[in-house]
Each structure stands twice: as C-alpha cells, then as structure tokens.
Amino acid sequence: MSVVTSSLSGDQTKKLLSLLGHVRLSLLYKASVHGYTAAAFHARCDWQGPTVVAAFNRAGFLYGAYISKDYTQNGQNVNDDKAFLYSITDRREKPLRVTSINGQYGFTDANTGPCFGDLVFLLNNTAAVQGYAGNSYNFNEEEMHGNDLRLTECEVYRVEGE
Template sequence: MNLTRLEFTFESAVKTSFKMSTVTSKLAKWELKKICPLLNHAKLCLLFKASVHGYTFDAFNHKCNLQGPTVIVAYNKSGYVFGAFTSKNFAQTGQNVVDEKAFLFSFNERQMKEDPLRVVSGNPQFSFFDIGPNFGSLIFLHRNTATIHSDPAGAYKFDPLQMHGNDLALTECEVYRVEEAGRLMEIPWRLMHWDSDKRKALLNTISDWKPSVSSVKQARILLVGPIGAGKSSFFNSINSVFKGYVSTQANTGTAGTSLTTQFRSYSLKPSGDVKHVPFSLCDTMGLEDEANNGFDVDDFVSVLKGHVKDRYQFNPAMPLQPDSPYFHKSPELKDRIHCVVYVIDTSKVKILSNKMIESSGFFGGKPTS
C-alpha cells in the first residue's frame, strides 16, 4: 500500500543519512574476519554506538529493541573485543528469554592468529531489562555506565582473563543487527508490534490531534507527485482505515497520462471509535516531464492559496483563471493547504528524470504560499 511506500522512503532516507553521518562502525577488518565466521558470515548493520548514543540502557533500548538477531561488540583498553550474540529480539517483556543459539565471544589483538573464544551455556536464560542487557554472566552498560558486570561462574562459564582480561571498563560498545546472508527477503525489513490495541491507540492519537488555529477544523493535506506514483491509492488506503472497510472511492490505475484529472478535496468521515478526523486529503493530477502536460505550477500555487474548488478539471494548457466558477475568490485560512505530501514510487526513484527531481524540490520542499 502507499503508506508502505512512504514509510520505505523515509526509512531509506534515514539509512542514507545514517551512512553519511559520523556514526561509523568501529569494527576493523581483522575484527570482522574474527566475528563473521561466528555469525555464519551474515551481514552486520550498525544499530547502536554507545560513544555516540550514550552508555545508557534507555539509549540502547531505543536503538536495539525489536530488531531481531543482534550482536553486542564491546571494547576495553586491554585490547579485548568481546560480546554476545542473541537470535531473539531485545524487548522489555519483564521476563527471561531462552535462546539456545546465544553465545558469548572474545578475542584480543595480541592473539590475532588464534580462534576467538566462543562460550555457550547449558541454561541460556537472559533478561533485557533493568540494569542493562543481561547475558547471565555478562551485563553490558551495567547500571547506565561504560562498564560491564562480570560473573564468570554465572550462566556462561569462562575464564575472565580470556574473556576481558579482568578489565571491566568499556571504551566502546556497539550493537549490530545480524542479517542472515541469503535470507534477507525472508526477514521483515521492519519489525512491527501490531495488534488491535496498537491500531486503536494510533487512531486515538490521530483523532485527538487538533490544528493549533481554532478556525481550522481539518488540516488540509495536499498530495502531489509524478503520474502513477500512488497519490489516489494513498487516499484510498487512509480512507479505508477510517471507514473500517476497503474503499476505492478515488479512481486509480495506469494510463499514459495522469488518471486523475480533477482536483479532489476529500473530507474523511469518522466511524467506529474515531469521533473526529482532523485532516482532509486533496488529490491532484500527476506531474509530467513535458511542458503543458500534467499538474501545472500555477495551479499548484492556486491550490496552496485555497483558490481552487473541489472537482476543478485541470487543464495543463491553461491554469485556472480568476473568472472561472471554480476559482474561490476569497479563501480563508481553513481553505488553504497546510501540508504538502510528495508521493513517490520508491521502485522508480532511479529512473526519475532530472526535471522531475528538480520539480520535487519545488512541489514538495518550497511551497510559495
């Protein structure tokens, strides 16, 4: 559905900025060579870096909860790289988690040629709450500090000299999502906690929101984007959520040019538990590369200012004129556009023309109103 498209775009943007930011993995090549065989040569995706996000359990939870299999990699001044792998989600369930696949590991820069230490437990019970991620014998970020708590006689038995050299102060602690090689499509790209309570809570959050100006009862959200991007389907999806059943009020489909040729202002009706929908969605004609085709820039400005009435038939050859019956002469604040959503088909991003990319800056990023 279109929501997924937008969310995916957002997620991609976040990932991109993440790569461009200074949050980079501390893992050196030789360290990767040691860790990867322990993890079936899986791909590692950096989720958390204590020196950037904080040596706190809250920061850890924020970045690492519900990410599927993960590996913690901790460093100390004595040259030890050690940590823990779990195939289970980190989650504050308040209960111990059993994970037969979990293990602790360690290696040291002075023992480059030796195999890493790998310790499994006969009774692998973990807790991921309270005082830090607790692997029975090792607790990372112990009590919100840059230290570990070590109990070599706990669930995992190890020689503390081999594990961390009895140096319990951390110089870094990173967490990676372990993405199994060759199985990426079988793993959801984003783990969601989703049930009817969550749905209800989200709907309540939305319906409780109020525009800050009392004369505006519904924020008007304008959908713009290239032809066939999914603008009308996006409206149908949102409309279906509030109606409580699948609705296809707006026409959707593919044609050589924009299928939507009228300006449509849809007021969403509440149903069920929702008493009020504080926004409306406005659907537009798709943007096109060629001049005199698709949604016109002048019409866009008129729409933003609230001059365009519902069901206005777009004419790419000539924008809306002030003497047209569809021209709203004195729009109020409630008639104007309060938010613009630029809808894009993420599978086509790579084939967007330069002109379309430039125009997205205008339509999505720099409204003139």
C-alpha cells in the same frame, strides 16, 4: 547528519563473522554517540531481531554476546539455544566462543543494558560491565575480557541474512 561508523577493525570483523556465519552486520547503536544508557540502547535495539553486542576495552579485547531473539524489555529470562558469548583478542588466533551452561539460557530482557547473566553491559548507565563466570556461562575472566570491565566503546549490530 553525520554517519555513525563501526569501531570494528577488518580483522575483528573477519573473526566475528567466523562465529556468525555468512551474514551482514548493520550498526544499530554506538554508546559513544547514542549514550552509555539502557534507555539509549533499547531505543535503538528493541525489536531488531538477531543482534550481537561488541564491547571494547583498553586491554585490547573485543567481547560480547550474540542472541537470535528480540529485545523487548519484558523483564523475563529468555531461552535462546543459539545465544553465545565471545571474545576476540590479538592474544589468540581464533575467537573464544562460550555457550550457556544449560544450553538454552540467552539473556534477561529487562530495562537494563544488555544482560547475559554473567556479563551485564552498560552497568548502572555507565561505560562499565559487570562480569563474572559461572551463573549462566562458564569462562575464564582473563580470557574473556582481560579482567578489564571498563568500556572504551560498546556497539550493537543487527545480524542480517541468517
């Protein structure tokens, strides 16, 4: 059985950890290995506690979201005052961190890919993201993902040791 390895570079890991604090990341899901589907995502990520989505695109961005609550596929909007979106790119020295407009919205827990209101990953079970700002989070789309919503990889990590 082969080991699934992270696509995060050392610098990306360092910047991501600067947003999360003193924690460990444990890879749960890698779309290129497990499938670009909501079912594959939920099979590996439901009931795992705090997680961070790491999406990669050809424009050189690493972006995604952190949540402190479980995915459960309950079909409800989940308030999470610890949730945030982020973006890491060589174009900026420090990561971009965006909290929700109302300070509480976390994500929609449905049988779709990870859904954070303004960023929906694995859109229609493909390597794509639906992204627009202003519904739950305010951000500049160029700064968040370089206007590139096609994924080259999508990973989800359990955040341990909070």
